[in-house]
Amino acid sequence: MTLQLHELVTSSCTLPPMPMVAARVMRELMNPDTSADSLSKIIETDQALVTRILKIANSAFYGCARKVGSIQLAVVVLGFNTLKNLVIATSTKSLYHQQSEAEQTLWEHSLGVGVASHVLAIAFSPSALEQAFTAGLLHDLGKLVLYTKEPSTYTGILAKQEQGVACHISEREAFGFTHTDVGSVLVEQWNLPENFEAAIGLHHSLDTGKFRELKPRAKALTAIINLADGITKQLLVPGNEGVEAPTEGIEIAMETLAISKDHIDGFLSQIKETFDAEKNLFTV
Ligand SMILES: [Fe+2]
Ligand SMILES: [Fe+2]
Numbered sequence: 001m002t003l004q005l006h007e008l009v010t011s012s013c014t015l016p017p018m019p020m021v022a023a024r025v026m027r028e029l030m031n032p033d034t035s036a037d038s039l040s041k042i043i044e045t046d047q048a049l050v051t052r053i054l055k056i057a058n059s060a061f062y063g064c065a066r067k068v069g070s071i072q073l074a075v076v077v078l079g080f081n082t083l084k085n086l087v088i089a090t091s092t093k094s095l096y097h098q099q100s101e102a103e104q105t106l107w108e109h110s111l112g113v114g115v116a117s118h119v120l121a122i123a124f125s126p127s128a129l130e131q132a133f134t135a136g137l138l139h140d141l142g143k144l145v146l147y148t149k150e151p152s153t154y155t156g157i158l159a160k161q162e163q164g165v166a167c168h169i170s171e172r173e174a175f176g177f178t179h180t181d182v183g184s185v186l187v188e189q190w191n192l193p194e195n196f197e198a199a200i201g202l203h204h205s206l207d208t209g210k211f212r213e214l215k216p217r218a219k220a221l222t223a224i225i226n227l228a229d230g231i232t233k234q235l236l237v238p239g240n241e242g243v244e245a246p247t248e249g250i251e252i253a254m255e256t257l258a259i260s261k262d263h264i265d266g267f268l269s270q271i272k273e274t275f276d277a278e279k280n281l282f283t284v
Contacts, residue, residue, distance in 0.1 A: 005177045005185070018190040019091035021046045026191060029084055036075040043071050043087065052090040053083075061118070061278050085134040088192075089114070092137055095144060102155055106144055108279075109232060110137050115275045116228035116235075123267055124257045128221040132228075135199040139225050141186055142179030142200075143167065150175075166248070168204050180204055198222045203229060206249030206256075223256040231264070235272055 018026075024042045028034050044050055050071055057068040057078055068074045075083055096107040117136030121129040147154040157170040168178040184201035186192075192200075198218040202211050203225045211222060230250045254260065 005175075005181055018088075019094055021049055022087050022091040023190075025084060025087045029080060034080075036072055039075050039080070039083070040071040048094075049087065049090055052093070053086055056086060056090070059278060061115075061274070081130050085131065089134045089137045092141070095141070100151070102147055102151070102158055103144070105158065106140065106147065110140055111279065112232035112235075112275055113137070113139055113225065113228045115278055116231050116271045117224050119267055119271045119274055120224050120228055120231075120257075120264075124259050124263070125220040125224055127217050128224050131193065131195055131199070131221055132224055135196055135221055135225055136228050138186075138192075138196065139183070139200050139203050139229065140179055142182030142184075145182050145186070146171065146175065146179055166204070178204070194218065195221050199225045204248060206252040211252075219256055223253040226250060226253040227257070227264070231268065231271060235268060 021042060025039065028039055028042055043053065053071065053074055054068060056062065057074045062078065062082070066077065068077055078086070093107075096103050096110075114133045114136035117132040118129070121132035125132075143154070147158075153174050157167055157174060160170050161167050168180065171178040180201050180203065184197060187197045187200050195218040198211075198214050199221045202208070202214075202222050205211055206223065206226055211219065214222065226249050230253075254264070
């Protein structure tokens with residue numbers, strides 16, 4: 001396989017650019033004088049994004065006590081950071097064209113990990129809560145990039161995963177690098193927060209020095225994503241319920257978050273219910 005990570009990084013047509021409105025929102029949030037008004041004006045240039053944000057802001061997922069009828073109110077009620085995460089998350093949906101079963105599966109897996117991360121963060125790691133959903137949603141974006149670049153090879157990798165071979169192992173065999181390597185490059189290109197680099201780049205590498213050296217918040221977020229990934233594979237992927245999927249590092253994730261399997265079992269039905277209820281939020 002001649003595909004090079006370097007080639008992926010340098011060929012502008014391969015890596016998806018950060019969706020335009022999301023990039024503008026990120027830039028605006030770096031301005032210390034930004035206001036709810038100026039942010040709303042940027043978001044309102046994308047009507048599909050407005051509809052998605054309002055639908056999500058009014059869902060049980062964010063649990064707002066009052067009805068959110070405008071983007072201005074969403075900014076005030078949800079806060080700048082939550083809104084920023086929502087903009088990134090909803091814009092990401094547009095990268096999944098879902099013209100194939102593989103893309104549909106990747107999207108559902110990513111949404112599942114987003115939802116599971118959110119529920120786990122509420123229960124076990126409030127410091128990770130603000131970024132959990134978005135980091136979960138983005139954690140496997142490298143897979144989408146590889147699938148888009150080499151659809152037939154990647155379809156084979158997904159088929160092997162169903163037989164129990166972890167994707168990152170087949171990816172290394174086929175490409176010489178993994179979806180987490182591609183994800184790390186994306187995090188850099190998109191200028192995402194530092195914690196995302198750990199969560200996306202290290203979610204299969206909890207047994208490494210790099211993970212052990214992370215700052216506590218980045219470590220907790222990465223552990224949440226690893227755990228949510230394992231739970232999603234077992235619980236949320238259709239036809240895969242109860243299957244013991246190989247998820248390396250899950251014991252380290254539990255140890256990092258100081259929780260046991262019994263703790264997690266108590267949240268499985270909540271995760272499943274939340275996923276089923278929220279699945280349609282992104283379909284506008
Ligand atoms: Fe992954
Ligand atoms: Fe994953």
